[in-house]
Amino acid sequence: MDFFKKSLDPRIALVAIAFFDIFLFLILGAWTVGGGETMMTGLAAELIIGDKINEIPFWQIVFPPDFGYWKIYISLGMLFGAFVGAKLSNEFFWRFPGSLSEWVMITIGGLMMGIGIRLAFVCNVSTFFGLTPQLNLGGYLSMTGIIAGAWVGSHIYKKILKF
């Protein structure tokens, strides 16, 4: 099938995703990733530290661990869909960061993404595909932050990779 041979124009992919997102908005709520990731963090922490998680107020007040939280399954679905797409187009293979500086950048970047999402209550997906199209004030505040952050990040990236 051609779909698995050639890469798809991202404009077509994103417009299709936007229509599905409108359906999701009508049924459950707009596409989001950060909330599901936070719940997964809580569930993983519960698995590792057991009842001690109850001593951390955040996991009692803001995100009590719950396997039934639908947003988790959006992320798991993305993992599954991407795996199927990669397998069927022969694009699945294990690849590793090439240098120590890449590992360090990914580690710091990952930590910053996690901290940033929780501080803001939103991630990039909710910003662009949920809040802003709902004309939510939070969307505009988040966009200001992410564009400024991406600008600073891009210049750090440029300096580190020296191009």
Place this chain on the structure above:
Amino acid sequence: MSVIGEILVAFLFGSVVGLLVQRSRFCNTAALRDAILFKTYRNTEALLLAMMVLTIGFTTFITFGQGHTMKFDVGLNQVIGLFIFGIGMVLAGACTVSTWVKSGEGNVGAIWALIFTFIGMFLFSLLWSFDYWPPAPIAMTGEPNLETLQLGFANAETLQEKTGIPAIFFGLIQFAVLLFIYLKIQAKKSLKTTGEG
């Protein structure tokens, strides 16, 4: 809808998104980074088009009181949080979508980024448990509160309620702004092509 129903719908939606993003190599990080560093807009254009469709779609349904909008107080924490996130996503080379999608393609760096996103969230949960900021959803009032640096809650629904003007009207204004940016990019691209030719 039952919990199982919600899980199935969410999983199905995620699977379709994962497949489409994998096949198109769309990346939100690249949509911002490439526009800033390389002045290339392949992903930026896709992002703008999706936002245009969503703005019209969401505000049309909001006009008729349909859909599940996101409701929580917003404030300075969105700006600071997404600023930190924005730096992080460029350093990690992936956003929340591409970490999952690239992980599905066997990218160990993306799996590593995901693990550290989770660790970052856990570290933040410890910090939050000391200062309780930003306010938890149960403590949100919907009104501005300068003490907690919160501006309250406002979206297309509240705009419609307060002004009596249908939400789609405001949606069309935003659509026009997004379209303007999209056309500016197109003009820039054709200028570049002509210049090179």
